[in-house]
Amino acid sequence: MCATCGCGSGETRIVPLNIGSVMDFKPISCGHGAHAPGLSKTRIVQIEQDILSKNDALAARNRAAFAAAGHFALNIVSSPGSGKTTLLERTIRDLSAALPIAVIEGDQETSNDAERIRAAGAQSIQINTGRGCHLDADMVGRAYDQLRPRTGSVLFIENVGNLVCPSSFDLGEAARVVLFSITEGEDKPLKYPDIFASADIVLVSKIDLQPYLDCDLALIEANIRRVNRKARIMHVSARSGDGLEHWYGWLGQSARQCVA
Amino acid sequence: MHEMSLCESIISVLEAEAARQSFSRVKHIWIEVGAFSGAEPESMKFCFDAVSRGTLAEKAVFEIVTLPGEASCFSCGETVRLNERFDPCPRCGSHQLQVTGGEDLRIRELEVD
Numbered sequence: 001m002c003a004t005c006g007c008g009s010g011e012t013r014i015v016p017l018n019i020g021s022v023m024d025f026k027p028i029s030c031g032h033g034a035h036a037p038g039l040s041k042t043r044i045v046q047i048e049q050d051i052l053s054k055n056d057a058l059a060a061r062n063r064a065a066f067a068a069a070g071h072f073a074l075n076i077v078s079s080p081g082s083g084k085t086t087l088l089e090r091t092i093r094d095l096s097a098a099l100p101i102a103v104i105e106g107d108q109e110t111s112n113d114a115e116r117i118r119a120a121g122a123q124s125i126q127i128n129t130g131r132g133c134h135l136d137a138d139m140v141g142r143a144y145d146q147l148r149p150r151t152g153s154v155l156f157i158e159n160v161g162n163l164v165c166p167s168s169f170d171l172g173e174a175a176r177v178v179l180f181s182i183t184e185g186e187d188k189p190l191k192y193p194d195i196f197a198s199a200d201i202v203l204v205s206k207i208d209l210q211p212y213l214d215c216d217l218a219l220i221e222a223n224i225r226r227v228n229r230k231a232r233i234m235h236v237s238a239r240s241g242d243g244l245e246h247w248y249g250w251l252g253q254s255a256r257q258c259v260a
Numbered sequence: 261m262h263e264m265s266l267c268e269s270i271i272s273v274l275e276a277e278a279a280r281q282s283f284s285r286v287k288h289i290w291i292e293v294g295a296f297s298g299a300e301p302e303s304m305k306f307c308f309d310a311v312s313r314g315t316l317a318e319k320a321v322f323e324i325v326t327l328p329g330e331a332s333c334f335s336c337g338e339t340v341r342l343n344e345r346f347d348p349c350p351r352c353g354s355h356q357l358q359v360t361g362g363e364d365l366r367i368r369e370l371e372v373d
Contacts, residue, residue: 042287042373047277051269051291051365134262165262168298168365193345194298197359226346226355 014143015111015126055169058137062144062172066155071102072251072258073155075171077195078179079188080161083205083238085113087179088156089120090238095248096121099255102149103156106135113158123149134165137172152259154251163192174258175200178231182206182215189223196224199231203247208237263303266365267311273367274317281372286317288371294362295329296345325368330361 050056066073076084085105092101102123105113114126125147127139140157149155157173159166178199180188183206189196196202202224204217221233232250236243274286293301301324308322329342335354342362348355 042371043283045277045281045283045370045372047273047367047370049273049277049367051266051273051367054269054272132265134265136265164298165265168262168266190346194296197296197345223346229356229358 012127012129012132012139014139014146015114015128017125017146052168052170055137058141059170059172062137062141063174065141065144066172066174067258069149070152070259071149071155072153072255073157073171073173075157075159075166075173075176076179077159077163077166077176077199078161078181079163079184082161082179082181082184084158084161084179085116087203087205087236087238088122088158089116090241090244091248091251092117092120092122094244095251099252100150100153101156102147102153103158104135104140104143104147105158106139106160108132108160123147123153129160133160133162134169135159135171136169140171152255154255163188163195167195167198175254177201177203179203179205180220182209182213182217182220186216186219186223189220189227193227196231197227199228201250202228202231202233204233204235206237206239207235207242208240261303261307263299263307264311266299267304267307270308270367271311271315271317274370275315277370278316278372283370283372284316286320286370286372288321288323289317289367290323290325290369292325292327292364292366292368294327294364295343296359296362297365299365301326327362327364329359331357331359333357 078084088103095101103117105117105124105126106129107113108129111126114124117124125143127135127143135157157171176199178195180202182204204220224231224233234243234246236247278284293299293304304324305322312318312320330339331342332339333349333352333354334356336349336352338351339360340350345359349357
């Protein structure tokens with residue numbers, strides 16, 4: 001670990017598929033290294049470089065690798081507890097006979113979610129981010145290399161439950177899915193506009209609870225539209241199965257286009 | 261707190277540039293942070309101070325230039341400034357807006373020696 005700020009190895013780790021040693025790796029770069037030798041005259045240097053350029057380059061590499069292998073990759077983002085893993089379990093149980101599915105799971109700690117996914121019948125690998133609040137393209141690329149999904153698989157990348165930090169980090173996904181349960185309040189898209197603006201799909205989840213709540217589904221949709229004109233909006237319940245046919249239809253069609 | 265990761269990325273870019281452009285110390289750094297970039301300027305300053313210690317940018321003046329949100333309105337055809345992503349067009353009140361600026365997160369310029 002870096003003595004300066006605590007960053008460095010020992011933080012993020014990928015939990016190996018076979019129980020054994022844990023692979024540590026460093027964040028994109030802590031940079032607390034030797035100083036470069038050079039000139040000693042003060043000058044202005046224009047660099048005009050995106051801060052996320054390194055992540056974006058790694059994301060482009062992931063995207064090319066996913067496309068070459070015919071893997072339709074989805075970055076699943078939501079607040080904690082809105083039902084990402086439950087939706088994936090149900091999707092795997094309903095579709096995996098026809099459509100191979102693999103999952104990269106991101107959480108701060110534990111392998112609970114990867115174990116749930118494997119129990120549901122899909123390949124899975126767990127990334128523990130330690131103190132990290134989001135997945136980045138480097139973590140996903142390394143996990144993908146270990147996971148080796150079957151050709152033609154849909155690859156779900158379940159991000160750390162967080163509606164803020166993941167919005168800035170491209171993982172190389174073909175589409176970003178934001179999950180939003182109706183227990184969270186209609187104004188969530190306005191409170192967290194960056195993540196909703198970046199969504200290709202918004203899944204409004206837990207709609208089986210609608211009879212017990214004072215939730216206004218039309219207002220939810222209007223609020224999503226205030227920050228995102230284009231995203232496809234679907235209403236689903238992983239528990240009752242309501243609306244899943246739309247989700248499965250889109251998923252199957254997109255996966256076929258990706259392989260073609 | 262992804263600002264910590266962002267500042268680690270800044271240091272990484274600075275080190276690569278130091279090797280490429282032959283400098284050994286960064287004295288001043290100007291960063292552009294868009295209103296819709298998802299990064300919080302005060303948090304960036306706090307994190308940069310922590311992350312830069314022991315690096316070529318230790319004690320560098322870290323200056324943030326904030327860039328306004330900008331959108332193109334499909335209803336009235338104007339390019340307008342926005343404070344928030346969910347704001348309506350200040351000219352015609354429409355929400356049919358496409359954000360065209362303010363998502364930047366860039367290192368603009370350095371003073372080095």
